[in-house]
Amino acid sequence: MKKKLLMVVVACAAASLLLLAGCAGGDTPAASESAAEGADGKPVLTVAMELAYPPFETKDDAGNPAGIAVDLMQDFADQYGYDLVVENTAWDGLIPSLQTDKADAVISSMTITPERAEVVDFTDPYAMAQLAILANVDSNIAQASDLNQPGKKVAVKTGSTGDVYATKNFPEAEIVRLADESACVTEVVQGKADGFLYDQLTIYRNNLANPDTTEAVFIPFQDPESWGIAVKKGDTELLDQLNAFIAQSKEDGEFDRLTEKHLSAEKQAFDEHGFKWFFDFS
DSSP: OHHHHHHHHHHHHHHHHHHHHHHHHHHHHHHHHHHTBOTTSOBEEEEEEOSOBTTTBEEOTTSOEESHHHHHHHHHHHHHTOEEEEEEOOGGGHHHHHHTTSOSEEOSSOBOOHHHHTTEEEOSOSEEEOEEEEEETTSOOOSGGGGSSTTOEEEEETTSHHHHHHHHHOTTSEEEEESSHHHHHHHHHTTSOSEEEEEHHHHHHHHHHOTTTEEEEOOOOSOOEEEOOEEETTOHHHHHHHHHHHHHHHHHTHHHHHHHHHOHHHHHHHHHHTOOOTTOOO
């Protein structure tokens, strides 16, 4: 009798374990699927960007992602049925976020370069940018070549395209490399540097903020740089979708709408200076 009772207990215990195992096995795939979907059941599109370059990538007053890149990617997500998630990521972590599958795409005013294209795939350009000069008012800088003289000091952000350009084209000048753009601006404002090379929008805005001590030299002295959206190497499905959306946006007024919302005053100023606009793809 005791032996039969023991067998019954063992059988019940085994059945219970099998039942629990079956429940656990059923839950695991569901959890995995829910992690890949948003609350509304759409596939999640995780996009990394450094929210530090207004109005392209920035935060609103509540600290939420905002700007041209955010709006552009939200319009893309809406059209292709994605649930957009924006990850604020430090600049040096953007490409690694693709390589480690932490992000599906990167959009952060990133210039398409051969070196970067070796490790990620880029879309067609969605914007074009040029360098400009923030010059000290007492430095007599009217064009880029005026900086290439002995005794001239050129401030650049370390590793930026301005750094690359100055190193190549201003061998006679002293190149002052600094960690961030605000430090470069301060050098020019205080007269410690004759000029600062950086993108045209940053130069324009810092000239507006320091009209008594700086001049903005808007001279298209180099070919425009192309900004692209990066995806992981080999992700042709997402790349094709993004390229189709960019091509459509160039035709249907998407970039005009973004300009009107975020950059209307800057567009007017650039037109007055005869400077090529970000979304002028001709």
